[in-house]
Amino acid sequence: MSDSTVLELRDRLKNALLMIDYRTVREVLTGDHPGMTPFQRVEYLIVPVLEQIGTGWENGEYSLSQVYMSGRICEEVVDMILPPSDPSRIRQPKMAIVTLEDYHVLGKRIVYSALRASGYELGNYGQMQASDLVRRVVADRLQILLISVLMLPSALHVKDVVGGLQEAKHPVKIIVGGAPFHFDQQLWREVGADAFGETATDAVRIVHQLMEELA
Ligand code: B12
Numbered sequence: 001m002s003d004s005t006v007l008e009l010r011d012r013l014k015n016a017l018l019m020i021d022y023r024t025v026r027e028v029l030t031g032d033h034p035g036m037t038p039f040q041r042v043e044y045l046i047v048p049v050l051e052q053i054g055t056g057w058e059n060g061e062y063s064l065s066q067v068y069m070s071g072r073i074c075e076e077v078v079d080m081i082l083p084p085s086d087p088s089r090i091r092q093p094k095m096a097i098v099t100l101e102d103y104h105v106l107g108k109r110i111v112y113s114a115l116r117a118s119g120y121e122l123g124n125y126g127q128m129q130a131s132d133l134v135r136r137v138v139a140d141r142l143q144i145l146l147i148s149v150l151m152l153p154s155a156l157h158v159k160d161v162v163g164g165l166q167e168a169k170h171p172v173k174i175i176v177g178g179a180p181f182h183f184d185q186q187l188w189r190e191v192g193a194d195a196f197g198e199t200a201t202d203a204v205r206i207v208h209q210l211m212e213e214l215a
Contacts, residue, residue, distance in 0.1 A: 006044055009033070014049045017070040018062065029077045038081045042110055043199055046074050050106075075106055082113040093214050095144035095207070096123030098133055101157050104150035107178055111146060114200035120207060122146075130157045134164035137172055144210055146175045146203060147193075155180035155187060162192035173210050177203065 009028055016024035029041055036044070053070050056062040097115075099108045105127065112124055125136065137145055149155045158176055165172055176193040188196035195210070197203045 005033075009045055010049050010052075013045055014052060017049065017053060017073060018066055020066075020069050020073070022073055022076075025073050026077055026080075029081055038083055039114060039200060041081060042078060043201070046078065047199075050074060071104075071106060075109065078106065078110060078113075082110070083117045092120055092207075092211055093143035094141060095120070095146065096125050096137075096140065096142055097146040097148065098125035099127045099148050100133065100154050100161065101127075101129055102149045102151055102154040102178075103127065104148075104178070107150065108148035111148060111177065111197075111200045111203045114204055115146075115207060118204045120204075130160035130164065133161055134168060137161075137165060138168050138170045141170075142172050143214060144173045144175065144207060146177070146207075149176070149178045149180060152180045152183075155191060158191040158193060173214070175203065175206050175210070 013025060013028045015021075016028065029045065033041070050070060053062060053067055057064060057067045097108055097112050099105050108124075112122065115122055123140065123142075125133070128136070145161075147158055147161070149158070155176070155178070158174070162174060165174075173194045174192070175195045175197060176188050176191070177197045177199075181188050181196050182198060185196075195206045197206050
């Protein structure tokens with residue numbers, strides 16, 4: 001698919017989201033775009049367009065309700081287009097994904113689906129506070145924890161999770177992702193994570209690498 005077609009699709013998607021035109025959003029995202037997988041639709045269309053809308057809101061161009069409705073509509077369509085879980089599950093370490101002290105849930109949902117579609121089984125912890133998360137990780141004896149955050153204060157709470165798990169002497173590999181880690185490429189190290197992934201595809205790659213390390 002050419003760059004100009006992708007740009008054109010992004011424009012259509014953005015206008016439709018801002019107009020809260022659910023039908024057109026669905027048409028753009030489920031339409032016949034040969035060579036574009038469901039994950040590419042998410043990563044080449046939804047992620048950059050929601051980012052543009054977020055920046056537009058920051059600059060006073062769009063209202064918070066437009067940002068909110070865009071997020072909600074995308075959540076619904078993502079559920080429709082992402083593939084179901086792969087029936088041939090991979091033998092793997094115990095893992096789960098969580099949104100830490102944050103209400104931005106779309107990224108987590110996509111990473112969760114990407115891992116399940118690639119054959120991994122993992123728990124979905126929903127949204128949690130750091131102290132509850134530490135208790136749950138220990139109780140469930142997790143070996144890999146994926147944390148999604150979209151706000152800087154939430155990203156800084158990863159430190160509390162890392163500290164709490166060290167105190168509990170529970171070894172677990174922590175993979176983080178989300179906007180604050182894109183904005184500051186050193187942040188994941190500063191909060192004590194073991195890895196950072198930019199996209200859902202990265203998450204699958206990193207889990208695969210960690211599995212080899214843990215084997
Ligand atoms: C949609 C949106 C919302 C929606 C959320 C709807 C929902 N149900 O999720 C609503 C309107 C509710 C919202 C609210 C707020 N928001 Co908001 N929001 C956004 C926006 C525009 C897009 C986020 C999104 O869904 N993107 C699409 C998803 C698919 O992308 P993603 O989450 O990045 O995930 C991808 C990757 O990051 C990666 N990934 C994600 N998680 C993980 C995890 C792992 C382990 C790995 C490997 C990879 C990975 O893979 C995903 C797929 O590729 C962003 C802008 C931005 N730049 O991100 C602002 C943004 C995140 N919001 C922001 C803010 C400030 C807020 C509010 C505080 C606004 C307010 N004043 O009320 C509230 C706070 C809510 C809260 N307490 O959590 C700021 C955060 C700034 C900061 N530095 O902290 C941003 C960056 C906007 C901005 N430019 O200022 N928001």
